[in-house]
Amino acid sequence: MTVTYVIDGARITGLDSFWDVIGEAVNGPGGYLGRNLDAFADCLGGGFGTPEDRSFTIEWHDHARSARALGHEETARRLAGLLPRAHPTNRSRLERELAEARAGRGPTLFDQLVGIIEDRTAPGTLHLV
Structure with a gap:
């Protein structure tokens, strides 16, 4: 069974809020999935809330708004x-x-975050919606 994590892009106003939103999407309220680009990349590899077999998807809703906030x-x-x-x-x-x-x-930071997700997860994991 594939788990889907939803990033609520409307809540992203900058990099700090991205860390909060992605942490909560994967690990619930107050959850952690990195607070810098390197830690985020490491966490996506599995074992920090994401399945180790990388059987998950990420739906990034309102990604265009996030792209502006992380521009x-x-x-x-x-x-x-x-x-x-x-x-x-x-x-x-x-x-x-x-x-x-x-x-x-x-x-931009948005470009870097998308690149990290694409590099560290299975093909087709990220869905920009």
């Missing part, structure tokens, strides 16, 4: 927050990515 502005906000504690070898890359995001170019 370039939110991406720039995240990158600006990462810069002060970035390792010196990553600083120039983050500065370039931040400049691109501020200019409205490059991948």
Whole structure:
């Protein structure tokens, strides 16, 4: 039996709310499914609420609204927050990515989250509705 997790995209106003919404969708109220991109990717691999055999689907409702909330502005906000504690070898890359995001170019957080879901789950798991 395949489990379906529903992301209520109308509740997503930024990255912090995405962590809350996805955590609750998979693990119930107050649930956790990562609070950063790496932890999220790890959690999708199974054993943190999702079935280890990856027999689940994710329906992301109102994804267009989420895409706007997780767009370039939110991406720039995240990158600006990462810069002060970035390792010196990553600083120039983050500065370039931040400049691109501020200019409205490059991948957004929405793009990154969708990519993580597609990379870490079985083909056809994600349904943008």
